[in-house]
């Protein structure tokens with residue numbers, strides 16, 4: 001299994017190109033199930049999750065073609081892919097595929113919408129919490145499907161097709177909003193989705209669906225109004241920039257000091273994060289090219305943070321911000337409200353010398369003068385990235401084990417950091 005070796009103590013200086021967003025790319029690929037036409041996605045990141053989802057979609061009958069590199073394309077330039085589901089050959093998503101990636105459960109909505117039936121394995125638990133799917137099923141039932149759970153599978157049926165309905169979510173869920181939206185666009189009649197998630201990735205998918213012929217009002221708001229259409233057609237769409245990747249590198253520059261341009265990053269999708277970092281003493285400027293992040297020798301101020309659905313502080317940057325706060329001059333409090341078990345990085349940060357105490361859903365982070373390198377291991381994607389950036393700010397050598405978590409969601413991480421002067425090397429095998 002690959003490892004990453006980080007020798008800390010170098011300031012980051014340079015430009016980091018921000019890739020297409022994983023959490024937009026995955027549902028956009030799934031949207032290809034909704035049409036016989038070809039969906040062309042530009043700026044698709046090269047990630048293990050993207051390749052895994054391509055395999056899952058192929059099982060349903062989606063032809064997946066990656067365009068060759070054009071001359072002048074850089075290694076970090078996103079890929080262009082064509083997805084065509086001319087015919088759905090299988091409406092079952094089996095356990096061995098779904099268990100590898102939770103978002104693949106989201107095929108449920110498009111499969112019922114297009115074929116009137118779907119059998120999808122329950123995704124099971126994961127390292128950051130229990131993550132139920134009750135709201136996904138509720139949404140399908142509100143659109144006229146029946147959903148039963150048998151032998152670990154959701155068996156959903158809508159013999160005469162889905163019909164528009166009223167969906168009101170008890171809490172904000174990104175996945176359930178994607179599922180409801182993708183099902184409602186092909187349902188007969190009108191649907192209202194209340195308390196919808198407003199994460200920018202939902203807006204990106206909704207805008208792509210509109211290009212495919214869907215009728216959706218209220219995009220980017222908590223209430224989505226959909227008028228069902230009988231069919232959708234193919235289109236071309238460019239995946240939005242990854243705000244979580246951008247936020248991760250912003251924290252890295254904040255931790256090590258230096259001056260980094262996050263090329264292509266969108267400040268409007270990161271307002272709560274950038275405001276929090278500014279409070280902590282990191283200088284942020286928005287330029288035509290992206291976001292410039294700077295910190296000189298000045299110390300970091302502790303800032304309290306609570307994770308919340310968008311536009312609040314994202315749970316996907318909680319671990320990285322905790323990394324930043326381990327170096328603050330004082331104590332900060334970080335509350336996690338989205339996932340009950342998303343503190344697996346705490347004990348690993350402690351191996352680097354961080355002083356963190358957990359009190360239920362709140363971490364009390366007492367800033368330390370220095371971190372020192374150590375062997376560390378992470379159980380999820382964002383926690384792994386946190387350990388890399390903490391390693392960059394630590395004295396000496398850090399070895400990150402189980403790198404496959406990182407490869408699921410960060411494209412060319414070592415290359416991007418190396419280009420800014422970091423001493424980061426992958427050790428294969």
Ligand code: EPZ
Pocket residue numbers: 022023024026102103129130131132133134135136137171172173174175176315316338339340381382409
């Ligand atoms: C998406 O997961 C993201 N995944 C996650 O990113 C992200 O952390 C999360 O949204 C929150 O922003 C993708 O986009 C692929 P939710 P999702 O449904 O949709 C509860 C990463 O690192 N809930 O918004 O699975 C749930 O348990 C990943 O890139 C129910 O109770 O998250 C949680 O407490 C990790 N019932 C809350 O809602 C349901 O039916 C929000 O989860 C569904 C969810």
